[in-house]
Amino acid sequence: MDDHLTATEKSRLRRYHERGHFDRATINGILDAQPMCSVGYIIDGCPYVTPTFQWREGNRVYWHGSSASRALRNAKDAEVCLTVSILDGFVLARSGMHHSANTRSVMLFGKAVKIADPEEKVTKLRNFVNGLFPQRYDTLRPDHPQDLKATMVLGMDINEGSAKIRTGDPGDDEADYDLPIWAGVIPVTMQIGTPVPDPRNLEGVELPEHVRNFRLE
């Protein structure tokens, strides 16, 4: 779906080498590349955008938080918008107008459903941890029942949404390519650093594979 774009916007997007992507593989690829997302709720008639982590299982996306969270309690059975955006570069053109950013983003729309069943909730949280750090959840101190009660897990089917991707060089007006102005791209990447062990780790506890090999995408 892309009905939030007017015809003018669509044509402008094309001009900027941007494309709306609606195929599931593209959407999944962006969701899987970046757990950080922004979830938009409506509380008392006002928009409310909270940063959180999302994870995907097949055709569903999940996120979680405190059961006491006003935003999450409001989100249950309500319309939400979940947006993931990745900045890949600053695009410097020959006019201010054509400055842009290389980005990958996904917007998903739908009703958030609360995962009420305690066993399903544990399964989802396990999948969340193990999705980022394979098999880690199974090495941890098992969740206390009160921890699970304090945690709300929400899910949403991936039915309505779109991805937008911009890559490559600036798209300047043809006449402007004759100007002696430096144009190009300043790339941006997310760098995973060297793991910092907790000073309270027990002696002899080794860095696990799921930390050593941690990568996104």
Place this chain on the structure above:
Amino acid sequence: MDDHLTATEKSRLRRYHERGHFDRATINGILDAQPMCSVGYIIDGCPYVTPTFQWREGNRVYWHGSSASRALRNAKDAEVCLTVSILDGFVLARSGMHHSANTRSVMLFGKAVKIADPEEKVTKLRNFVNGLFPQRYDTLRPDHPQDLKATMVLGMDINEGSAKIRTGDPGDDEADYDLPIWAGVIPVTMQIGTPVPDPRNLEGVELPEHVRNFRLE
């Protein structure tokens, strides 16, 4: 302001070494460190979260987009929520419950005001470009009147909002520190890469200082 957090949430945040920060310097520091933001609007009663760039001038934050954008037209004189979030690390604890993320985020609430005056609009767009790339705007092909017409600039006073910061090691339950589980932080940073010149740059055009020295924060 932090009235979107319940007492339980606040106590939970403290437990996680998180703090709500309300001082202007902290909020400004986060806004200035990351131009990417998510702006939440309400369209036809549904939340709508769009990724875009923001820039700050004193006590105001600005963003821009196509004048034809349905979201931006809806945002004018309406309540919006502008959120910036920076992921600094994955926090791996000894239980699933205490896994977390080191993040810096800001949520701002208020009414978006459209910058209608064409000269003020140019000044704002100039400040946006020059804020990221000092003096660049003044070296560019000047904006065409139709470019400016096609661009909407919105501003919002920084009056209502909060910053949230989490740093440091995992915060585990005291009993769990005896477990032989690796805990720690996987740091994440935004890496600025080597500038990629547009293949259509004229011969002899040199890499400007504002590109060579580009840094965020």
